Each structure stands twice: as C-alpha cells, then as structure tokens.
Amino acid sequence: MAFDHHKLDVYQRALDALDACDRITAQLPRGRAHLRDQIDRASGSIVANIAEGAGEFSPAEKARFYRMARRSAIEVVAWLEIIERRDEAPARLLREALEHLQRVVSMLVKLIRARAR
DSSP, X not given: OOOGGGGOHHHHHHHHHHHHHXXXXXXXXXXXXXXXXXXXXXXXXXXXXXXXXHTOSSHHHHHHHHHHHHHHHHHHHHHHHHHHHTTOSOHHHHHHHHHHHHHHHHHHHHHHHHHOO
C-alpha cells in the first residue's frame, strides 16, 4: 500500500537527511545528549510534517505543513553548524547532511509556492 507521502521525492530526500543526521549524532562526543535530542526531534519533524502535508486535501493546509517541515530543516542546519563550529563530528558527515538538507529545503520551497497560487 502506498501513502501519498511515499510518492513525494522530498519525502525520500528527507529520510536521507534523517539517516545522515543519525550518523552524525552517533559520532558526537559524550556529554552532548542535548544536541542528539535536538537534532533527532527536528530531523524527525521534517519527515513527519512532509507526510502530514501530503495527507491533507486543502492546498493551504499542505503548504502549512510544508512550511513547518522547512522550519525544522533550517533548525537542523543550525544545529549542524554549531557542531561543525565546535569540531564535534567529521566534516564529511556534516557536509553530506547539509547537502541533503539544502535539497530538501529547496524542494519544500517549490511545494509551498505551488500551493500559494
């Protein structure tokens, strides 16, 4: 059975970003549980809000959920930049996650704008 969100490329890319974030949080040094928690919550929120938006009938409601997903993606970017600044995870993993998130944000902006017309 396929759900509406399974048909969206942005949903699959958000799952890729989630996986990349999980690889980063697994590398964080001890004492960084708060960072793990923030990134886990926000990256999961991206995926969940895309799924919720896809399940809506109203274009305005779809756009609202996609905006929430976009905000969560930007939050994850900020947390990753903090980790990068503190040199607490491998640069390669951070770059990979940020590339996924950049693509997700771009795709979400297109979805939001398409529903605003």
